[in-house]
Amino acid sequence: LCSFSSCSSWLPQRVLLRGSHWQSSLLEFRTSLPVRAQPKKKKKVDVKKEQAQKDRMKKKIKKLEKAAPELIPIEDFITPLKYSESNRVRSLPTLSPEESERRVILLKKWCLFKQKQDEAEKKAIKALVESQQEALKELRLESEELYQAAIRRDEGLLPFERDGPSYTPPLPGYDPPEGKCIDITKVYTQ
């Protein structure tokens, strides 16, 4: 009874043609296909067509793959045309001798400051490396095993992520306005 209901929705046309018991019509339907010769021809032609299609696709793929992949051009390094087209030139005002003197002295002070900063950094790096080497030496004297384990590279170190520091701490209880971000980056295709 259940097979009757399922088959009735599947092939209503066959019901009209056959009209007899369900079982016999189903068997005939199943056995009729290999008897006819037409499907065999269709298969051959299909196989040839498919082969030809595949060859064409392979040729196309080879052609596309021959072209080397290109890097996406970086917009930072391309000056927009509007800045190179215009002819307007800025004329700087002449500086008074006191002003130029002040600027030179400021520049020298800045150079000195930067030099001190750089030297302090070099000193700090040197101190760090030295103390690390000393610690490793002491560890080696203590136990060889721990030293070997310490020398190995740390898999948990990478990937390392850190946001830059902010000028001010975040405001407590700040309610930002609702909004959304749309990505409008230009997509380059080869």
Add this chain to the structure above:
Amino acid sequence: DALLGCHRSYRSRPTHGIGKFKYLLPKEAPKKRKEKVQMKEISAGTEYQYGDVNIQMTSYDLCLVEHFAQYVHRLCNRLCIQVNESYAMPTKTNEVLFLEERGSKMQLDAVLTTHQRVIQIRGLSSTFAPILLEVIQSSQPEGVHLLVKQHTEADFKSRLKSRPELEELLAQMS
């Protein structure tokens, strides 16, 4: 006999090379062949050394991130760390819209461009890596996001243009 007998001593004659003139012309620069963008081999590194490591710096401010990248590059040079490559990733542009206080319309707030610079180093020893990270962190400017990770093929592929036709054909094939 005749073959062994002939000694053509033209090279010793004073007329040798009489027709040459190419040495007189100015030297032409060799033809520059477009170098194919090929991925360099990614080294995995040994137990005591990290392989190819990418230091990626991202920020909205272009000058800041450029200067920071220059600083990190010079630092690596000074500390004798081999720098494989130092390149820029394509800029991303974002449109920021916010909902007005009274109203349902989204208003355009700003158009922000995100810039990213990458410095690729190789042969970073396991003992020196935390020191380098400490130094870079201490000089990290405001608004610059730092990311240090291993270099992968996917990172390299993200720099290349996408080829939708090739991908479509490959998907159809398989």
